[in-house]
Amino acid sequence: MTDSSSSASPDTLALNEAAAEWLVRRQDASWSAADEQELHAWLAARPAHRQAYSRVARTWEDLSQAPRPALASDAQAAGRPSPRLPRRGSRKASVQPGFWGAVLGQPGFSKAFAAVCAALVLGGGYGWYRWDNTPGYVLSVSTAAGEVRRLDLPDGSRVALNFGSTLEVRYYPRRRELVLNQGEGFFDVAPDTGRPFTVDARQSRITVVGTAFNVRNTPEEVIVKVSHGRVRVQPDRDKARPELSLGAEQGVTVDARNATYQAVAAVPDGVGGWRNGRLVYRRTPLGEVAQEVAQYLGKPVTLASPGLKSLPVSGFAATNAPAAFLEALPDLLPVQVKRAPGGGYLIQDR
Incomplete structure (x- = not known):
């Protein structure tokens, strides 16, 4: 088993998580000028904030380079x-x-009139039932x-x-x-x-x-x-x-x-973000993230303990580079990510 882990301190992990959440929020269509001012204030508060933001932005930019699936x-x-x-x-x-798909598709043909015609042609209550269920x-x-x-x-x-x-x-x-x-x-x-x-x-x-x-x-x-x-x-x-x-x-x-x-x-x-080859997470439980990423990996992603399921994850994952996303998790969470010989992954507490 190979190991992908980080020696980042708890303070660094917390800053990385906060920076990742800012990055995800900034992608929302609802992002406003007031939000932008709030972000700038956070960046100006401490040099460590700016460093964390740049560090996480570089990580997600690297993970986003892979092209999305062709549609x-x-x-x-x-x-x-x-x-x-x-x-x-x-x-x-x-x-x-x-039949009725063809009839209803004719230009200018009223759906209401088609319904009446259907009832007349098929005859009585049974005819209406058949029409309604065909x-x-x-x-x-x-x-x-x-x-x-x-x-x-x-x-x-x-x-x-x-x-x-x-x-x-x-x-x-x-x-x-x-x-x-x-x-x-x-x-x-x-x-x-x-x-x-x-x-x-x-x-x-x-x-x-x-x-x-x-x-x-x-x-x-x-x-x-x-x-x-x-x-x-x-x-x-x-x-x-x-x-x-x-x-x-x-x-x-x-x-x-x-x-x-x-x-x-x-x-x-992020809803349906996979259509464009990107998965978006904002404080999404690690259990849900692991299950979704495993689909794209084609191999199991196992959490070593139940307590890991609720850890919040913020960031982006390319659907055709799921392994790179998993290997970056130790920069955001107090976890170790180990690669199994069969290609699966095990996520453990650090």
Whole structure:
């Protein structure tokens, strides 16, 4: 086992942590002139503050040099046709527009009039039931290792799908239903009060009308974080209560075993930051950080003691350089990071 540790003093660690938090805050769209003045005052208070800020800034700049993953939208922006199918090794995407999808897509055709026509054609209550429960648009897509895809849905909603993910989409006349079977997705939902938009992940359900949020579905838990707007989360969709209401900068973690849940914070500019190849943390618990970084490492990141889970982490990690981020942790936290022969990492108290 190789060792990555630091002999930094507790004072240095505290200053590095404070400097990292300033750096992350400064990336937020909400950063104001008053915030800038407050930062300058902090830097001027002690030479050690300036040194810590420069030291941490250099570290994160080095970690940010690696290019982000290529996206399908990059090809479109460059004027080249974007491939619509997953890369080799991922399951083939299937799209079925359906009869009513084709009808509703005709220019000038009223959705309300289409609904009346559907009821008349299909006949009576059963006909209405069939119409209401026949999807007009169906999509199944999965992503391979290292693949990130962006999807434009017919209602104007957009989905970014992280690597190793599987998503099913079904649009009905009066509802939009998606199932994230595994992996991670960022959903930017077009408002439509007449058709709620739901995402199921394991036993949990997220319901919105129009907002942007991120869902990560792992074997251990489901994590929901809101970028803007509001969402409703049912930790266990088979039970009407509790139903949680989340706004911007809010999130929740749901245990996959028993649907117990815990509130978590969401960094506004960090929700779905993986789309641009960067993970953003602001006082994020080390336990959550370790789990997310392990996904990109492809190897386990183990915490040696339960007390390490709650240590706050602030900083940036490049999704294609997760090892470099882990090896920089001893500069921010009182920990040692040891590399295992198999490629995994062990984080211990120092």
